[in-house]
Amino acid sequence: MSDDGTIPINICPEEVDCVGADELKDMPGLFDMAKNLLKDGSNIVSNALGGNKTLVSDEVREARWAICQGCPMLQNNRCTECGCFMKVKVAFHATSCPLGKWDLTI
Numbered sequence: 751m752s753d754d755g756t757i758p759i760n761i762c763p764e765e766v767d768c769v770g771a772d773e774l775k776d777m778p779g780l781f782d783m784a785k786n787l788l789k790d791g792s793n794i795v796s797n798a799l800g801g802n803k804t805l806v807s808d809e810v811r812e813a814r815w816a817i818c819q820g821c822p823m824l825q826n827n828r829c830t831e832c833g834c835f836m837k838v839k840v841a842f843h844a845t846s847c848p849l850g851k852w853d854l855t856i
């Protein structure tokens with residue numbers, strides 16, 4: 751709680767890459783982000799249940815991340831198209847770029 755009795759909205763320590771209100775305004779709406787998260791989560795689980803690998807190799811993860819880093823849709827390590835935290839998303843086999851810049855083949 752602050753000295754003036756209010757509860758600060760952004761309570762993240764500075765060294766943590768937190769999501770602030772300014773950052774959220776460029777992201778998809780909460781409903782769309784939830785829908786994207788459910789879709790990716792469902793793909794990851796069904797892929798794993800099907801006996802397929804869950805995580806990609808380091809080389810694939812780095813190749814995907816390099817594409818994201820060169821993409822104007824990436825802001826503060828999040829994709830403004832899907833709202834995902836890309837450092838995490840690129841590691842999972844059953845995910846893809848919403849704009850088709852990378853997919854299961856890389």
Ligand code: SF4
Pocket residue numbers: 817818819821822823824828829830831832836846847848849850851852
């Ligand atoms: S997932 Fe696709 S659209 Fe999003 S930042 Fe990466 S390359 Fe860009």
